[in-house]
Amino acid sequence: MNTTGESPYSPGRIARIVFLAFASFATLYPVFWVFKMALTPSQGFDASPNPFPTDPSLENFNYVLFELPFFTWLFNSIVISVATTILGVFLACTSAYALSRFRFPGRAPAMLSFLVTQMFPGVLMMIPLYLIMDTLGLLDQLLGLVLCTPRRPSRSACGC
Amino acid sequence: VGVRAGRYGYAAAYSTIIFVILLVFTITNRITGATKGAFE
Numbered sequence: 001m002n003t004t005g006e007s008p009y010s011p012g013r014i015a016r017i018v019f020l021a022f023a024s025f026a027t028l029y030p031v032f033w034v035f036k037m038a039l040t041p042s043q044g045f046d047a048s049p050n051p052f053p054t055d056p057s058l059e060n061f062n063y064v065l066f067e068l069p070f071f072t073w074l075f076n077s078i079v080i081s082v083a084t085t086i087l088g089v090f091l092a093c094t095s096a097y098a099l100s101r102f103r104f105p106g107r108a109p110a111m112l113s114f115l116v117t118q119m120f121p122g123v124l125m126m127i128p129l130y131l132i133m134d135t136l137g138l139l140d141q142l143l144g145l146v147l148c149t150p151r152r153p154s155r156s157a158c159g160c
Numbered sequence: 161v162g163v164r165a166g167r168y169g170y171a172a173a174y175s176t177i178i179f180v181i182l183l184v185f186t187i188t189n190r191i192t193g194a195t196k197g198a199f200e
Binding site for chain 1: 171172173
């Protein structure tokens, strides 16, 4: 609906529509291109600009869904995300409640440590975490990953 | 899944499946309003 009182055929409006159509096409083109690659039976890198498949086939989907352990991967992802969320929310709620409601020795350093630990990138913890998980015998296990993901108290406490 | 081995078709199919799963999840969430309370 035109609410600006501008004519529907004014040059400015047409220019805006053309620009938005072009921007939409530029945004959606890579997505269509991935769909085309998925529906094309060959495995080669197709550099043709046509975003629609010429000879569509579901062969790639059949391979990914039924010849690879796709549903095992999906199940693992669901287990890890649910467990990580429960653990993270539990840590965040309990620590946030204690820090906001009670005054106790060490409260200020604890708050400061939450702030300071956010200043370091998570990748810094990669090797220490690997060594800890190795010591605990949790390498290559779902439990190890669940314990690693909400590992930073600062992130858990602030809910991010 | 397939990019490292040059199997772009498998990689594209895998990403399309993930995209569809997330799309269905989002639409279901919108319809049922399951997470609406989190934004109020």
